[in-house]
Amino acid sequence: MAPPIRAILFDLDGTLVQTRDASWVLFERTNRKFALGIDDREQFFKLFRDNLFVAVPQACGDEERGLAAINHFLELLRKEYNPPLVPGIADVVRTLAARCVLGIVSSNALEAIRRIADDAHIAQCIAHVFAGDIEPDKRKSIRQFLADPSYATLRIGSPAYQERAPKPFEPDEVAFVTDTVCDVRHARECGVRTLGVSWGMHKASDLMEAGAEKVAVWPQEIISWALSPRSNVIEERADEVEPPPETDLEPVLEKSGVLRLKGLRAD
Numbered sequence: 514m515a516p517p518i519r520a521i522l523f524d525l526d527g528t529l530v531q532t533r534d535a536s537w538v539l540f541e542r543t544n545r546k547f548a549l550g551i552d553d554r555e556q557f558f559k560l561f562r563d564n565l566f567v568a569v570p571q572a573c574g575d576e577e578r579g580l581a582a583i584n585h586f587l588e589l590l591r592k593e594y595n596p597p598l599v600p601g602i603a604d605v606v607r608t609l610a611a612r613c614v615l616g617i618v619s620s621n622a623l624e625a626i627r628r629i630a631d632d633a634h635i636a637q638c639i640a641h642v643f644a645g646d647i648e649p650d651k652r653k654s655i656r657q658f659l660a661d662p663s664y665a666t667l668r669i670g671s672p673a674y675q676e677r678a679p680k681p682f683e684p685d686e687v688a689f690v691t692d693t694v695c696d697v698r699h700a701r702e703c704g705v706r707t708l709g710v711s712w713g714m715h716k717a718s719d720l721m722e723a724g725a726e727k728v729a730v731w732p733q734e735i736i737s738w739a740l741s742p743r744s745n746v747i748e749e750r751a752d753e754v755e756p757p758p759e760t761d762l763e764p765v766l767e768k769s770g771v772l773r774l775k776g777l778r779a780d
C-alpha cells in the first residue's frame with residue numbers, strides 16, 4: 514500500500530495550459546529562422562519524447578544551430594507565449610494546494626511561467642517552480658525537490674509559506690503530472706509516482722506504455738487520483754512496465770552546450 518501523496522509536481526505545457534497551438538505557432542517561427550526541418554506540429558510534439566534541449570540539436574544535426582534555436586524559442590516564450598489554461602485546471606490547483614505541496618517543473622522559461630501563473634491567479638498556490646532556462650534536466654529538479662526537506666512546506670494561496678518544520682518527502686509521496694512520454698520516464702527514474710493527462714501532446718496509450726500509473730481524461734481526475742486512499746496500483750504497474758533505462762543526460766547536455774544557457778553555468 515503506497516503512502517498518501519503529499520506533493521504534486523505539474524508539467525506546464527500541455528498539462529496546465531493548452532499548447533497544441535500556442536507553442537507550435539512560436540516554434541514554427543524558430544523552425545523557419547533556423548531551418549531546423551521540424552516542419553509540422555506532430556514532428557514538434559515528437560521532440561518531447563526526449564528532453565527538448567537535447568532533441569532540438571539532435572533533430573537539426575547541428576549543435577550550434579540547435580542551441581541558438583532553443584535560445585530563440587525560449588525568448589519567444591518569455592515575450593509572447595500566452596496559452597489558454599486547460600479548462601477547470603485552476604480550480605484543481607486551488608483545491609489541491611490546501612492538501613499538497615504543489616510545484617511546476619517545466620522546460621519553459623521562468624518568465625513565461627510566472628506570467629501564466631499570475632494571470633491565472635494561482636501563483637501563490639504553487640510552492641516552487643523549476644524552469645527549463647535554469648535547469649534543463651527535469652530529473653535534476655525532481656531530485657533537488659526530494660533532497661531538501663525545506664521544499665516540503667505547504668503554501669496555501671498566500672504569499673507566505675507555512676512556518677512549520679517540514680517532514681522530508683519519500684519519493685512515493687510525490688507525484689508528477691504530465692502529458693509527455695519523456696516526463697513519465699524521467700519521473701519514474703526519480704522514483705516518484707506518475708499520472709498522465711490525455712489533453713496534451715502525447716497519446717494516453719503512449720503515456721501508459723512509458724509507465725504512467727493512470728491517464729486522466731478530465732482535470733478533476735487529478736484530484737481524485739491524488740487524494741484517494743492508495744491502493745497497490747504502483748506495485749501492479751511495476752510488474753507490467755519495463756523499468757526505464759538509466760539514461761544520463763548530463764554528458765549530452767554538456768556536449769550540446771545547453772548547460773551554459775544564459776551564462777547560468779560557470780563552465
Ligand SMILES: O=C(O)COP(=O)(O)O
Binds near residue numbers: 526
Ligand atoms: O510536457 C512537456 O514535456 C512539455 O511541457 P513543458 O514545456 O512544461 O516542460
